[in-house]
Amino acid sequence: MKRITLLSLMIGLLIQGCHQQEASKGEGKSLEAIFPKGNKGPAELFTGNAYNIGLVPNDSVYHTVVGNVYFEPGARSNWHTHPGGQILIITDGEGYHQIEGKPIEIMKKGDVVKCPPNTRHWHGASPDTGLQQMYVVTNTDKGIVEWMEPVSDEVYNSK
Incomplete structure (x- = not known):
């Protein structure tokens, strides 16, 4: 028995x-979540579904904002700048990052990407795989983010 x-x-x-x-x-490989999914980002700032959760709010001591964004496959941010710069830490999935005037770069789990201050850029998931990224917005005493127009399908698909 x-x-x-x-x-x-x-x-x-x-x-x-x-x-x-x-x-x-x-x-549609599911990603391993480290943080809760968060709130859906507004359609005025993202193409597709992106979810943000703040982890460290802005303050006058550290001058940083830290959070996590989950991009569903094909989702991406609008063009934007950070007056004090931004650091992306890719925790799962695969995505794209582009600084204006440069080729699109592929980001994968374990990559760290620096976005220089006042530099137009965008980032998001690849067409077939979602992306999870932690973001660190630095020197927030200079400002946090300036949003611009959506990234066109032509630009996104130029990879």
Whole structure:
């Protein structure tokens, strides 16, 4: 009786493992969340679905803002600048980053990207894979963000 129960348990775990492997192979690979998803970003600032959660609010001691953004596949920010600069830490998925006038760069889990002060740029997920990024907006005493127009499909798809 114990052998049959143990064998049934082992077969069940094997089947469950196979289903999990197949689910992770397909499109829309789910990302491993570190922080809660947050609130959906406004359509005036993002193309597609992007969710933001603040982690460290601005203050007069550290002069930084820290948060996390989850971009669904194909989602991206508008063009924007940060008067004091920005640092992106990619925690999962795959995405794009572009500084105006330069080629699009691919970002993957573990990458760190520096966006210089007052430099037009955008960032977001790749067409097929979501992106999770922590952001650190530095020198916030100079300002936090200046939003501009959406990134066109032509620019986004030029990768």
